[in-house]
Amino acid sequence: MTALLDATDSQMAMLADLVASLEAAEATLSSMHAARDGMLAMAGRLAIDIAREAAHPDQGDMAIRTVAAEIGAAQHLSDRTIERRMAEASWLVEHFPTVWAAQAEGRISGAHARVIVDAGAHLDDAADRQAYAAEAVAIAETESPNRLRRLARRLAERFQERTVSERHREARKGRRVWARDLDDGMAELATRGPAALIHGMFDRLSQMAHAVKKDSAHAARDAGPDAPPADERTIDQLRADLLADLLLTGTPAGHDTTDGLLGEIRARVEVSVPVMSLMDDDLRSSESSLTGGDGSGDSFRHETPPPALLDGTTPIDITTARRLAGSAMGWDRVLTHPISGALLAVDRYRPSEQLRRHLRARDQRCRFPGCGIGARKCDLDHNHAASTGGATADMNLAAFCRRHHMLKHHSPWHVEQRAGGVLEWTSPTGRTYIDRPPPQNTVRFTEPTVPAPF
Structure with a gap:
């Protein structure tokens, strides 16, 4: 039975009103949470100002505890919880004002804000943080928090002064294993590495x-x-x-x-490594400019080579990536446009299931709006059924997780594929949602800006 097929016009109108009302309510909640963060940040700043004026030797630690205890008592919450919220709010308001403002305006949710702040927490330069936040907010306005997480991590890497390899060497020192007791004779074993x-x-x-x-x-x-x-x-x-x-x-x-x-059984992971990131540093620096094919000598500059990505999500150090690449039995080559960065093709020296590899590289995750299930765990579905003449080609196929694959076939949700792998979903209430393939983990060349003559 197809879901909602028997719904009356009045029931569908009620559903449309509920969706719009919930959308407005969520925007209001985001604004209220931003207002709360602003007041918590003010409380923390007030405590620091009081301690500074009185020249407290503890740099305001006891003043912050005192203020947190006052707020916690009034709200029937632990003062430790309030102190943690004050610290998080201060970090958001002072270091990422663009993100805080977007949340206050209801353009993004608190969950989006946390993802952006967490991914950019290691950006030390204020100008870099501002540029990163502006781009991340623009993405957050159209993506769910779980999709935003991987995009924000990749975006933050562009503004990092220290390479992921340098940070990884430092972070490896924190590898550990720990156990935590639970109820009912159970316990948790966790590891960081x-x-x-x-x-x-x-x-x-x-x-x-x-x-x-x-x-x-x-x-x-x-x-x-x-x-x-x-x-x-x-x-x-x-x-x-x-x-x-x-x-x-x-x-x-x-x-x-x-x-x-x-x-x-051996572990299987997918590592996306831009070819320029595999080059030695000396070789990469010698390739930092390209000469135009027309002999004009026009040069192109490129961004700093991005780090390798594990399953399209987690940056890993280039040393590990080079080691994995060197021991790989086969290669999937992802070809990208040198200017736009768009995916062009996926091939292999000994092709097998080439179309599947192409779609997995293009889609990276389920193509239903807001879903972040990796493409490796998804079904490949014909947008137009093969039984009615739909082509088995990249312009008619997309990756859907089993949940959204079933939703497409057994509900009034409808999808059309546009040029460039863009999917246009239409909901049962007639709303339209656009889902675009994620940007590729690649290097893009741009023409240098030429100063205007005086």
């Missing part, structure tokens, strides 16, 4: 868990009615059990398949 290793560990556990699930289902089906039931554990539960086996016994034998295949 290089992103490539953490994602590889998780991916290997996931592959093992799915292999166990598949093997158990096949064994139960082939052995007849007297066979033990198929493994009913969820993938999350299997990942936890396999991790315990690996750490406590050294091998996943406790939950292995009949053929012992789990030990042969």
Whole structure:
């Protein structure tokens, strides 16, 4: 049954009114949260001013505690909670005023603001922060917080004075493992380490868990009615059990398949590395300008080569990226336009599933507005059904997670693909939403500005 197919005109009109009202309510809430942040920042500034005038030796620490305790008592909240909120509000108001203003105007939500501030927290120069914030706010006005997170990280890298490799060397010193007790005889084990290793560990556990699930289902089906039931554990539960086996016994034998295949599973991660980022520093500097093909000698300058990206999301240090690239058995080459940065094509020396690789590189995540599920976990769907003549080509295919794939086929939501992979979604109430492919992780060349003659 197609959702909302039997809705009356009055019910659809009511739905449209509810959507508009909720949109207005959310903008009002964002404005009120921004106003609260402004007052908390003022409270923190007041405490510092009082301490400075009295020349307090603790630089205002006790004054801030006192003010936080006063506000907390009035609101029936912990003074520690208020002190933390004061610090976060002060950082937002003083270091990212553009973001705070956009939230106050209801253009972005508090969740958007936190993502922008977190991604740009390490930008020391005020002018860089201002430029970064202006671009990030423009993106936040059309994207959900989970999509914004990966774009904001990539954007912040353009304004970083220290390379990701330098910061990674420093951050590696903070790698650790810790445990935290929970209720009901449970506990949490967590680790902090290089992103490539953490994602590889998780991916290997996931592959093992799915292999166990598949093997158990096949064994139960082939052995007849007297066979033990198929493994009913969820993938999350299997990942936890396999991790315990690996750490406590050294091998996943406790939950292995009949053929012992789990030990042969290797982690699989996708690393996007701009070719200029792979070059040695000396070689890259010699390639910093290009000569026009017409012999005119016109030069082009390019942005600082971006860092490698793990699964299109997390920046990793270039040393790790070069090591992974050097040991790779095969390469997916993502070709981008040197001026616009747009995706042109994906190919390989030995092509296989070329169209899938192209779409995975183009879409990067589910193409329903606001969804951030990675393209590797998505279905490729014909916008116009193949059964009615739709072409199996990039201009008629897009990546949708299973949830939004089902929504497209079993609800009045409708999608049309425009040029350049742009999707135009129409909601049941007639609203239109545009979803564009994310920008590629690439270097773009621009013509240098020539000063006007006097």
